[in-house]
């Protein structure tokens with residue numbers, strides 16, 4: 001009786017192992033399919049929600065001319081109407097004058113317009129568009145969504161020599177040039 005018992009145990013163990021091998025083989029297949037499905041779903045999801053980061057500025061004319069006095073803001077931070085307004089009032093740009101030849105102005109206008117928040121699939125652009133409604137702000141820092149995100153930062157901090165103004169995104173957002181404004185990449189300088 002004892003011997004028979006032992007053999008049954010061995011047989012059962014063998015069957016379980018074999019079953020395990022077969023199961024793994026099938027599971028691998030399923031898992032592969034599953035991952036493909038998952039990736040598909042993820043892609044759909046991100047399309048629905050918009051892309052996470054803004055596109056880095058990739059227009060040299062814009063970078064050179066509009067990045068001369070301050071950080072070259074991504075076009076996706078304002079709607080095309082705002083960029084239009086800013087370019088039309090380049091003679092009085094927040095107390096400064098922007099000198100632009102006609103050719104550069106055309107290149108910049110086209111770049112800003114085609115990449116503006118209203119043409120972007122970025123989540124941040126969608127939030128900005130939703131927040132401003134019919135307004136055509138000339139400042140990113142004037143948008144209430146942006147103001148809300150920064151309301152905990154005191155004026156004393158913003159007035160630090162290393163920052164100066166909330167318009168100086170790059171001072172605190174270490175990855176601003178890459179179009180990444182996530183709060184994980186913020187470091188307020190002393």
Ligand code: HEC
Nearest residue numbers: 065066068069086094096097098138139140141142165167
């Ligand atoms: C001669 C210097 C100068 C140049 C060149 C310049 N700007 Fe500015 N810009 C300023 C100043 C000064 C401010 C106000 C910054 C502040 O309040 O801290 C400003 C602010 C801005 C703001 C608002 C930032 C905010 O607070 O949200 C935008 C947008 C902007 N500029 C876009 C542009 C664009 C587009 C160009 C190129 C066509 C350009 N700037 C070129 C000086 C300049």
Ligand code: HEC
Nearest residue numbers: 140149153163165166167168169171172181182183186188
């Ligand atoms: C004085 C430092 C400072 C400056 C300058 C600054 N930010 Fe921020 N920003 C922060 C901090 C800190 C947070 C995180 C707030 C929080 O915890 O939600 C933040 C949050 C944000 C968020 C929300 C991020 C998220 O994941 O929810 C956006 C978008 C943003 N900033 C954009 C900008 C832009 C655009 C500029 C320039 C026009 C700018 N910031 C200038 C410090 C700064």
